[in-house]
Amino acid sequence: MIIQKSATPRIATFDPQNFSFGDTFTDHMIICEYENGKWGDVKLIPYGPLPFTPAMMGLNYGQACFEGMKAYKDDEGEVFLFRPEKNFERINKSASRLAMPEVTEEMFLGGLKALVDMDREWIPQGVGTSLYIRPLIFATEEVLKARISNKYMFAIVATPAKSYYTEPVSVLISDFYSRAASGGVGSAKAAGNYAASFYPTQLANQQGYEQVIWTDDSTHEYFEESGTMNVFVRINDTIYTPPTSEKILDGVTRDSFIHLAKRRGIEVRIEPVSVKKVIEAQKDGSLKEVWGVGTAVVTSVFRALGYKGEKLELPTLPLEESFALSLQQDLVNIQNNKSEDPFGWRMKVGKEVLQDA
Amino acid sequence: MIIQKSATPRIATFDPQNFSFGDTFTDHMIICEYENGKWGDVKLIPYGPLPFTPAMMGLNYGQACFEGMKAYKDDEGEVFLFRPEKNFERINKSASRLAMPEVTEEMFLGGLKALVDMDREWIPQGVGTSLYIRPLIFATEEVLKARISNKYMFAIVATPAKSYYTEPVSVLISDFYSRAASGGVGSAKAAGNYAASFYPTQLANQQGYEQVIWTDDSTHEYFEESGTMNVFVRINDTIYTPPTSEKILDGVTRDSFIHLAKRRGIEVRIEPVSVKKVIEAQKDGSLKEVWGVGTAVVTSVFRALGYKGEKLELPTLPLEESFALSLQQDLVNIQNNKSEDPFGWRMKVGKEVLQDA
Structure with missing residues (x-):
């Protein structure tokens, strides 16, 4: 994995008591590009814009799928993913149905853990709060032909999430x-x-x-x-x-x-x-x-x-x-690690990337 | 309309006898951005990448629709669009069904004519050849919530097209x-x-x-x-x-x-x-x-x-x-203007933008 830490992190400005869900992004994101029939290096880089033209196939023909998942921080500050292997399986089922290349476990689970580890300070603590994580795959080739794309990007971005409570x-x-x-x-x-x-x-x-x-x-x-x-x-x-x-x-x-x-x-x-x-x-x-x-x-x-x-x-x-x-x-x-885990659904995210970077 | 001519046009390198359909783009494109409930200025700018993050709603939730149409050059070098008002009507029907804002006639037909006029040298001459034109609208807001976007881009890009002839x-x-x-x-x-x-x-x-x-x-x-x-x-x-x-x-x-x-x-x-x-x-x-x-x-x-x-x-x-x-x-x-036009389907594209720019 290629790691490029943000030179201008925004975490100091993040107020876990007062933020907007969905459009407050953490400091980093994962990207990985596919071309010539294979995926390249997984990169952990600062969150931000990438250069795409309006001819990008993902926007024209909708070859794009995603996952929604969360990371949770317990009372001791330990961080957990929930059944991430299910999302890994499903993103590849989605990709297959849309004639897109499957992603590898290293890209998906490795990318998830690295991003969550790197941006763990962005995860709010407290009942029901979490980090909402969005892995996605989209076609990036610039071609105006309604056919399967030859180029893709796999990305993971994340936003802090507030309490799940909603009115009926x-x-x-x-x-x-x-x-x-x-x-x-x-x-x-x-x-x-x-x-x-x-x-x-x-x-x-x-x-x-x-x-x-x-x-x-x-x-x-x-x-x-x-x-x-x-x-x-x-x-x-x-x-x-x-x-x-x-x-x-x-x-x-x-x-x-x-x-x-x-x-x-x-x-x-x-x-x-x-x-x-x-x-x-x-x-x-x-x-x-x-x-x-x-x-x-x-x-x-x-x-x-x-x-x-x-x-x-x-x-x-x-x-x-x-x-x-x-x-x-x-x-x-x-x-949230407040009870036993009888089905083995929690996956702890260790402190690895942050120390290496 | 804001017009910014390409400082590094590629037209001199274009060989109308030998090009790849679909991924050879003309020198310019039209863009127009929607936010705060309204469309901004229509811009004719050099074709190229724009800054978008993987959190762009168009890629995540597929709020994106397009049109496919062509411009034709006749034996005298005059350029025609074919029934563009039908595509204008339809892109707005598509936009409505996807809960996206409709585009105006000035944006769609005005943008089309300006782009085709500016890049008219890219239109191959000869039976069956044409300029394939792709107007599209896509959601650009960066939000990880499955809801209607508040920001959009309307764009028009174009690629020269070869003879329509295909084998059964x-x-x-x-x-x-x-x-x-x-x-x-x-x-x-x-x-x-x-x-x-x-x-x-x-x-x-x-x-x-x-x-x-x-x-x-x-x-x-x-x-x-x-x-x-x-x-x-x-x-x-x-x-x-x-x-x-x-x-x-x-x-x-x-x-x-x-x-x-x-x-x-x-x-x-x-x-x-x-x-x-x-x-x-x-x-x-x-x-x-x-x-x-x-x-x-x-x-x-x-x-x-x-x-x-x-x-x-x-x-x-x-x-x-x-x-x-x-x-x-x-x-x-x-x-191709080789016969009468009994239904009034051809729309001639005058030489206006190119002379002004």
């Missing part, structure tokens, strides 16, 4: 717009999937809903995802979530919730979740909770479902009765 | 992969649509097919597009093409072919085209031609259709018997 939200069950086609790229974290969701989400916002529950595009009878998250439904004391497929993202938080629910002895059914079943359960009172899960907020609890002009209210459960909040707490405790 | 190709009718979801972004020239098509196309290539005929994602029973083109089918002496929808691009070449076919008195039916009907017509000999149309190659004639393990051959018709080739010739003659 209202969500609109989609009966026209959709985020994924059968035989499409819904299961990849493809850049284009997100842009496609913005306009329908904006329409939902205008109707008073914070997010969209995406349904299958051909019948709109089955739940797929919610916003940019996987979705869970609790009817009586059973949790339901749709199976992953080429249309549904194989979320790391989704998988973790399934493990944690089973550990608590909660029945989890991974099967198609029909809109009809959820609406009927709301009507007869057996629908206890619906929530989304993802890296950014861990859990987004829903307080109402909009469907064909009707707004169906959901109960507000206290922590001790809520599966969503209990499982969230189980997960956050593991992530 | 074999195409594979898709029975699993798809390019568009119902309620999705198929009708937008969204960057992500192209990346999503690369892997299925690569699989088709490995089976000996140059392109994929995309079918509807829920049943795969109806034709949608072919490769990056709209598709036409001729059974006996009637032409069929699927209606545009939120899944099918409203192609300028498609629309032009429909007009030109009607002018020749050919019956054109704009209706769903079922795979079954096409296969049956091939079996009984009434399937005369199948072809794709688009700006880049005008027409791509198909010589075989692959379907569920079978390769169905198509006749090879000479120009005088082929609707595909006759209509292509009609169109190219209008584009």
Whole structure:
């Protein structure tokens, strides 16, 4: 790895009590370039602009995918990644579906650890705070031909993240717009999937809903995802979530919730979740909770479902009765090294790069 | 418009008889930046890199769309655009679907004319050659949040293009992969649509097919597009093409072919085209031609259709018997100012910018 420390670090100006999530970047980033059929050296360099023209294929043809993950600092100041090998697997699945080269474990996990180690002072300490990390791969060749690119960049950038806590939200069950086609790229974290969701989400916002529950595009009878998250439904004391497929993202938080629910002895059914079943359960009172899960907020609890002009209210459960909040707490405790780690999900980030550099 | 002429033009090194399409860029480009809710000045500047970080939203969330169009130089050296108002309309439809700001006519048509005028020496003269022009809009804000960007760039870049002539190709009718979801972004020239098509196309290539005929994602029973083109089918002496929808691009070449076919008195039916009907017509000999149309190659004639393990051959018709080739010739003659312009499709590009600059 080639390491070039920032000559003008901004860390002294960073106030962990008062910063803007998402556009406050740490002092460094990882980059690695692909050409002539192979990846070059991994470089840890100061965060900043690189020279790209508007002919860059990643911008023209959308050959770009990313991951979202976090690093956590415990009470002793030790830093941990959470199941990074899952993100490593998934970025390569996304890359394959978009006909992009896979990245190596050295690039991905080695790059992650080096960046997090180098910029560990940027990780806020305290319940729920973390460092949000964004690995991505994008096509960099400058060619106006709609074909597979021959040049790519792998990069990792990071921003401090505030507490995951969010208010319960209202969500609109989609009966026209959709985020994924059968035989499409819904299961990849493809850049284009997100842009496609913005306009329908904006329409939902205008109707008073914070997010969209995406349904299958051909019948709109089955739940797929919610916003940019996987979705869970609790009817009586059973949790339901749709199976992953080429249309549904194989979320790391989704998988973790399934493990944690089973550990608590909660029945989890991974099967198609029909809109009809959820609406009927709301009507007869057996629908206890619906929530989304993802890296950014861990859990987004829903307080109402909009469907064909009707707004169906959901109960507000206290922590001790809520599966969503209990499982969230189980997960956050593991992530922040406040509990045992029964599944071996934490990966400690040692102090290596910073001392070498 | 702010005009900054290149101090180191490369035009003297350009050989119109020997250049590489797609990665030979003209000396200039147009850029215009959007922030605080409005577009800034349109700038005509030297083609080259701009400073972007890997946190750019266009790369992370795929908020990016483009147009493909051409400028043609006639025997007298006069330069024409072809129906540029159609591309102007469409880029704004794409932008709206991706929750991006629309561009103004001054930016789009004014920018196009200025760039083509300034770089008119880059346009090769001769049958079928042209200047391929790429207007695009992409999100430039640096934020790691999956939401609508607040900053964008509109840009126009251009590359000289060789003769449109291509050999007939074999195409594979898709029975699993798809390019568009119902309620999705198929009708937008969204960057992500192209990346999503690369892997299925690569699989088709490995089976000996140059392109994929995309079918509807829920049943795969109806034709949608072919490769990056709209598709036409001729059974006996009637032409069929699927209606545009939120899944099918409203192609300028498609629309032009429909007009030109009607002018020749050919019956054109704009209706769903079922795979079954096409296969049956091939079996009984009434399937005369199948072809794709688009700006880049005008027409791509198909010589075989692959379907569920079978390769169905198509006749090879000479120009005088082929609707595909006759209509292509009609169109190219209008584009190159070699025939009348009954529909008012040509737009002459005057010599203005170059003299002012």
